[in-house]
Amino acid sequence: MDRSEILTKLQDIFRDFFDNPELNLEPDTVSDDIEEWDSVAHIQLIFEIEEQFGVQFEADDIHQLNSISILIDRIMELSEN
Amino acid sequence: MKNFSELRKNLKKDASGLPAVRMAITADWSVQMLSQALRGLGYDKGYDVCIYEAAIDQMEAELLNPQSELYAFQPDFILFFPSVEKLQSKFYEKSSRDGKGFAEQELERLQALWRAAGEFSNASILCCNYCELNDGILGNYAAAYEEAFLFSTRYLNMILSEAASAQKNMHLIDISSIQNQYGRKNTFDERLYYLSKTVFSIEILPAVSERILSSMETLKGRIKKCLVTDLDNTIWGGIVGDDGLEGIQIGELGIGKAFSDLQQWMKELSRRGIAIAVCSKNDEDKAKEPFEKHPDMVLKEEDISVFIANWEDKAANILKIRETLNIGLDAIVFIDDNPFERELVREMLPEVIVPELPKDPALYLAVLQSLNLFETVNISTEDRERSRLYREEAKREAERSTGVSFEEYLESLNMKAEIKPFDAYSIPRVAQLTQRSNQFNLRTKRYTEQDIKRMSDDMEQYMTCSVSLQDKFGDYGLVGVVILNKTNPDTWFLDTLLMSCRVLKRGVEEFIFNQIAEMAIERNIRYIIGEYLPTAKNKMVEDLLSRFGFSKTVGNLWMLETEKYSAKQTFVKRG
Numbered sequence: 001m002d003r004s005e006i007l008t009k010l011q012d013i014f015r016d017f018f019d020n021p022e023l024n025l026e027p028d029t030v031s032d033d034i035e036e037w038d039s040v041a042h043i044q045l046i047f048e049i050e051e052q053f054g055v056q057f058e059a060d061d062i063h064q065l066n067s068i069s070i071l072i073d074r075i076m077e078l079s080e081n
Numbered sequence: 082m083k084n085f086s087e088l089r090k091n092l093k094k095d096a097s098g099l100p101a102v103r104m105a106i107t108a109d110w111s112v113q114m115l116s117q118a119l120r121g122l123g124y125d126k127g128y129d130v131c132i133y134e135a136a137i138d139q140m141e142a143e144l145l146n147p148q149s150e151l152y153a154f155q156p157d158f159i160l161f162f163p164s165v166e167k168l169q170s171k172f173y174e175k176s177s178r179d180g181k182g183f184a185e186q187e188l189e190r191l192q193a194l195w196r197a198a199g200e201f202s203n204a205s206i207l208c209c210n211y212c213e214l215n216d217g218i219l220g221n222y223a224a225a226y227e228e229a230f231l232f233s234t235r236y237l238n239m240i241l242s243e244a245a246s247a248q249k250n251m252h253l254i255d256i257s258s259i260q261n262q263y264g265r266k267n268t269f270d271e272r273l274y275y276l277s278k279t280v281f282s283i284e285i286l287p288a289v290s291e292r293i294l295s296s297m298e299t300l301k302g303r304i305k306k307c308l309v310t311d312l313d314n315t316i317w318g319g320i321v322g323d324d325g326l327e328g329i330q331i332g333e334l335g336i337g338k339a340f341s342d343l344q345q346w347m348k349e350l351s352r353r354g355i356a357i358a359v360c361s362k363n364d365e366d367k368a369k370e371p372f373e374k375h376p377d378m379v380l381k382e383e384d385i386s387v388f389i390a391n392w393e394d395k396a397a398n399i400l401k402i403r404e405t406l407n408i409g410l411d412a413i414v415f416i417d418d419n420p421f422e423r424e425l426v427r428e429m430l431p432e433v434i435v436p437e438l439p440k441d442p443a444l445y446l447a448v449l450q451s452l453n454l455f456e457t458v459n460i461s462t463e464d465r466e467r468s469r470l471y472r473e474e475a476k477r478e479a480e481r482s483t484g485v486s487f488e489e490y491l492e493s494l495n496m497k498a499e500i501k502p503f504d505a506y507s508i509p510r511v512a513q514l515t516q517r518s519n520q521f522n523l524r525t526k527r528y529t530e531q532d533i534k535r536m537s538d539d540m541e542q543y544m545t546c547s548v549s550l551q552d553k554f555g556d557y558g559l560v561g562v563v564i565l566n567k568t569n570p571d572t573w574f575l576d577t578l579l580m581s582c583r584v585l586k587r588g589v590e591e592f593i594f595n596q597i598a599e600m601a602i603e604r605n606i607r608y609i610i611g612e613y614l615p616t617a618k619n620k621m622v623e624d625l626l627s628r629f630g631f632s633k634t635v636g637n638l639w640m641l642e643t644e645k646y647s648a649k650q651t652f653v654k655r656g
Contacts, residue, residue, distance in 0.1 A: 019090055039115045042106040043277055047088065 088121025096129035105156035180233035295456040311417035332377035344379035356386040396429035497656030503537035523580040588651035
């Protein structure tokens with residue numbers, strides 16, 4: 001999967017999670033840009049992303065995954081291994 | 082049950098038209114996700130659940146102060162949700178390790194908080210018990226050692242239960258059994274815990290919420306009062322109208338046991354005050370026949386409050402049942418193996434609870450039990466009267482462990498055995514026993530139902546006996562099979578002798594041989610020939626024939642002169 005495919009898939013996950021079909025993700029989107037992306041939603045969202053991509057982040061890493069570009073980096077790293 | 086993200090999506094829906102339920106949660110862990118699950122599930126149950134989350138681990142500050150925000154919220158329910166994780170760190174902080182004392186202190190603390198809540202609000206109090214946790218420090222010994230954390234938690238759960246049974250306005254939410262059912266591996270998520278202090282996994286939060294809300298609903302008077310059940314392929318296997326009374330599956334063997342267990346569950350429900358009603362597409366006389374005549378039915382006619390068997394649609398019949406019992410439709414649970422009937426009732430009577438059943442009847446009971454359909458917060462006087470019978474039974478059970486000798490115990494069981502030729506009821510079970518019984522089986526001859534029927538019809542040639550046992554605690558059903566073949570006018574060949582291992586060492590084999598010898602002498606049979614055919618599994622009957630006075634002739638053959646048989650002592654009486 002390349003970066004743009006990951007971005008598309010992430011967008012589907014975000015749209016479903018936040019129940020908002022209009023939501024658009026850009027590589028530079030960060031958690032502050034999406035109102036409902038708060039700390040409670042964050043963990044649930046990350047777990048959902050893990051399930052959809054078949055990856056698992058380390059606990060300590062999860063709080064840092066608050067921008068789309070970092071998320072894409074991590075997903076690429078984990079899928080390579 | 083919906084999963085967490087499905088429940089979460091309910092939060093965007095407008096619940097303002099629904100009856101409001103105000104719940105304050107006080108906990109020593111982070112309950113934000115639990116609140117989401119509670120609100121989402123509440124919406125599906127038809128409530129607008131409004132939640133006040135007290136600050137984490139601030140039970141005293143919120144409850145002992147009448148001016149607190151919690152009381153200002155004016156909750157209908159106050160949920161106490163202490164966690165085993167927090168309990169554990171408190172336990173480790175103690176300098177002394179007094180498991181019981183620690184538990185008692187925790188209970189006193191909670192009791193003081195409940196008292197304050199009772200004084201400063203009109204809320205009903207819900208309190209969760211603790212998941213039990215072996216911390217890996219003492220292994221199995223933790224369950225037996227008063228200074229262990231596991232011991233302490235279990236003791237605390239026990240005294241919490243006692244406190245709840247003594248205190249009217251406090252209702253225990255049995256969280257511990259959720260962990261027992263699903264396993265800690267599934268109920269706890271380490272990453273979620275370390276990142277957010279949430280002590281349940283996202284996957285289990287719907288089940289936790291269900292437990293809490295079902296008590297809430299019960300306290301608001303929404304309780305189930307009646308179980309309406311279908312008959313064919315629901316509480317017995319097969320169709321009584323087609324397969325006949327003898328053809329239905331029920332009883333100890335094979336899948337029949339799954340239906341018996343389901344019936345037993347229903348009987349337990351009826352004992353605690355749930356009305357059991359029958360709603361079946363059948364001719365009434367055919368539908369009633371098993372209740373009247375089938376020896377293996379657990380449910381009897383007197384357990385059934387309303388019996389409807391006809392060819393009308395089931396929704397109309399459920400309305401009749403409701404009228405007879407004078408209860409609300411939302412107090413009814415309907416179970417039926419047929420997806421068409423379930424869907425029809427759901428469509429026509431949406432208030433009736435219609436659990437989805439799996440295809441395989443072996444799974445019916447487990448699914449029904451897991452749904453927590455019959456929540457209650459108390460048992461009425463009427464129900465208690467029914468449970469008196471229960472307590473008597475418990476006393477009998479207790480005799481087992483009093484210091485009497487094994488003989489005295491056997492005698493006290495009042496065992497009665499019925500021995501009789503095969504008949505239409507016993508033939509299917511006899512055949513099954515010959516096919517499945519391996520250990521206490523002299524020749525391991527497998528027979529079909531037709532074989533068994535043929536032998537039982539040929540009374541000149543064969544003497545057949547089925548043996549059923551009951552004692553004062555209950556009925557074991559058919560436990561033994563004997564087939565004797567008259568090979569000479571004065572000789573029986575012991576073609577089959579088998580017994581269920583459930584009744585070993587009770588004196589049943591003694592009883593059977595005594596009976597065989599007696600019958601032989603009555604019929605002028607002088608010799609009985611027995612044969613032991615060894616298999617990988619029937620070593621336990623290797624010595625059986627010699628024990629009962631047979632002497633070895635040739636090969637595997639043994640012979641008994643019936644005149645010389647001396648009756649063996651047994652506490653099993655002929656019933």
